[in-house]
Amino acid sequence: MSAEPVRILRRALGLVPAGPHYFFRRHALIVRVAHWINAGCLAFLLMSGLQIFNAHPALYWGKSSDFDRPVLSMTAQYTDGGTVGVTQIGPWHFDTTGVLGASDVDGVRTPRGFPEWATLPGPQWLAMGRLWHFAFAWLFAINGILFWAYAIARGHLRRDLLPTKKDLAHLPREIVDHIKLNFPRGEDAKHYNALQKLAYFFVIFVLGALIVLTGLAMSPTMDSAFPQLLWIFGGRQSARTIHFVCAFSFLGFFIVHIAMVILSGSWNNLRSMITGSYAIEGDKDG
Amino acid sequence: MAENRRNFMTRAGAGAATLMLSGCASLSQQKWVANLLSEVEILTRHAQRLFAGSHALAPEFSKKDIAPVFRANGTLDPATPDYKAHAANGFRDWRIEVGGLVERPFSLSMAQLRALPSRTQITRHDCVEGWSCIGEWTGVPLKLVLAAAKPKADARYVVFYCADNMAEEGDPAQFYYESLDLLEATHPQTLLAYELSGQALQIEHGAPVRLRAERQLGYKMAKYIKRIEVVSSLAQINGGRGGYWEDQGYSWYAGI
Numbered sequence: 001m002s003a004e005p006v007r008i009l010r011r012a013l014g015l016v017p018a019g020p021h022y023f024f025r026r027h028a029l030i031v032r033v034a035h036w037i038n039a040g041c042l043a044f045l046l047m048s049g050l051q052i053f054n055a056h057p058a059l060y061w062g063k064s065s066d067f068d069r070p071v072l073s074m075t076a077q078y079t080d081g082g083t084v085g086v087t088q089i090g091p092w093h094f095d096t097t098g099v100l101g102a103s104d105v106d107g108v109r110t111p112r113g114f115p116e117w118a119t120l121p122g123p124q125w126l127a128m129g130r131l132w133h134f135a136f137a138w139l140f141a142i143n144g145i146l147f148w149a150y151a152i153a154r155g156h157l158r159r160d161l162l163p164t165k166k167d168l169a170h171l172p173r174e175i176v177d178h179i180k181l182n183f184p185r186g187e188d189a190k191h192y193n194a195l196q197k198l199a200y201f202f203v204i205f206v207l208g209a210l211i212v213l214t215g216l217a218m219s220p221t222m223d224s225a226f227p228q229l230l231w232i233f234g235g236r237q238s239a240r241t242i243h244f245v246c247a248f249s250f251l252g253f254f255i256v257h258i259a260m261v262i263l264s265g266s267w268n269n270l271r272s273m274i275t276g277s278y279a280i281e282g283d284k285d286g
Numbered sequence: 287m288a289e290n291r292r293n294f295m296t297r298a299g300a301g302a303a304t305l306m307l308s309g310c311a312s313l314s315q316q317k318w319v320a321n322l323l324s325e326v327e328i329l330t331r332h333a334q335r336l337f338a339g340s341h342a343l344a345p346e347f348s349k350k351d352i353a354p355v356f357r358a359n360g361t362l363d364p365a366t367p368d369y370k371a372h373a374a375n376g377f378r379d380w381r382i383e384v385g386g387l388v389e390r391p392f393s394l395s396m397a398q399l400r401a402l403p404s405r406t407q408i409t410r411h412d413c414v415e416g417w418s419c420i421g422e423w424t425g426v427p428l429k430l431v432l433a434a435a436k437p438k439a440d441a442r443y444v445v446f447y448c449a450d451n452m453a454e455e456g457d458p459a460q461f462y463y464e465s466l467d468l469l470e471a472t473h474p475q476t477l478l479a480y481e482l483s484g485q486a487l488q489i490e491h492g493a494p495v496r497l498r499a500e501r502q503l504g505y506k507m508a509k510y511i512k513r514i515e516v517v518s519s520l521a522q523i524n525g526g527r528g529g530y531w532e533d534q535g536y537s538w539y540a541g542i
Binding site for chain 2: 052053055056058060063064065067120121125126127128130131132134135138218219220221222223224225226227230236237240
């Protein structure tokens with residue numbers, strides 16, 4: 001098969017831009033591998049984490065649990081109208097029946113923190129949730145540390161992720177562009193813009209570190225080896241609450257990330273994270 | 287065209303995610319998956335011990351941190367006729383047998399236990415469910431009791447047999463049991479505790495004597511202890527995994 005029909009087919013399927021373009025190697029192999037390992041880990045960790053949370057669906061602040069004053073709780077209340085799920089955050093109470101506090105298990109409204117579709121495994125099964133969680137926690141941490149080492153040693157952090165002064169000066173303009181969904185094209189698409197740099201840097205180097213450290217702070221043996229962990233986070237129950245907030249920050253990042261990937265060209269972005277090649281519109285020297 | 291493609295990709299993505307997740311749900315039912323994931327426990331144990339060793343102490347707290355009401359969990363009252371008789375008698379005739387792979391097996395009355403050197407510690411109890419409670423415990427370091435019994439050279443684990451029957455009514459009796467390895471059993475904060483907040487243990491907290499293993503989760507800390515046995519392997523005891531909850535799938539190493 002000659003090259004021409006393949007090119008026509010690709011263009012017809014919309015896999016490459018219709019106009020003039022060329023390919024640019026956007027992501028190094030190690031970045032792509034680490035990205036996909038991380039994506040898998042996050043799915044397993046979030047869902048098994050919610051299973052663990054469901055064993056005691058309440059969060060506290062401080063060294064220990066003040067059962068009368070949770071920061072957040074999900075409870076089931078029995079009313080004349082049936083079982084109602086109530087989510088409490090600080091002084092506020094919300095009716096979250098069907099999703100949080102009480103949801104359907106085999107058609108029966110059951111007291112549960114998060115619903116069956118959100119947890120791994122689906123049914124209430126703390127022992128299994130812990131097995132999944134700790135296995136993927138190891139993979140997540142090792143993958144993260146290797147990525148950090150690569151990013152720092154090979155200049156990926158300095159070159160591509162740390163915002164420059166110029167980036168920060170462009171920040172207000174970029175926020176407006178993002179809201180209008182104007183994405184960079186041509187040469188400008190070859191590097192991350194300031195918003196991307198800030199988001200990736202924060203998620204990889206701040207959230208990643210926080211979620212691992214707060215996870216370790218919940219371990220009684222690690223607390224004996226590193227009591228500083230408790231001092232940093234203000235106690236084991238605070239660490240558990242911060243761990244939960246970090247997990248949902250990852251989820252929030254994921255949702256925005258997927259939205260941006262789709263809006264700015266799903267196939268081009270996806271290909272660049274699989275094969276490394278990213279199509280840039282225009283002539284190479286243009 | 288682009289719209290269709292986007293729709294297709296969204297649906298394909300959602301479909302793949304659903305398949306993967308329902309796959310994982312059924313994977314959880316497979317014994318080999320649980321066994322494979324359980325292997326990680328060994329890695330966790332070695333890694334944690336690398337940092338914590340045999341002597342790093344669990345954090346101790348001050349009086350003002352003590353919970354006004356210490357939450358009781360697990361069995362709240364063994365309620366067997368035998369246990370009830372002991373409770374009615376103030377546990378005066380309760381004896382703790384110490385045996386197995388030791389040179390000098392013996393048994394201790396509560397009065398004898400209380401006469402041994404004791405340690406008082408204000409520590410945090412971490413339940414596997416996720417909550418924590420701080421309490422002040424007094425008891426005899428298990429290390430002293432084991433030293434008196436002189437474990438033999440092939441001793442590796444210490445097993446605690448309890449008075450609480452976990453079986454449903456009508457089923458064959460299944461008494462709670464737990465185990466620690468010698469490293470955790472001889473840790474300075476591992477106690478045979480008989481007091482909480484300076485008062486003799488209440489029934490819900492494991493009267494007359496329970497284990498405190500402060501670097502481990504709550505389910506390791508057996509209550510209502512009747513017998514302590516030193517063994518070389520856990521394989522032949524009950525379900526073979528070293529404890530009542532372990533036999534139900536929980537990890538034997540409960541440092542996290």
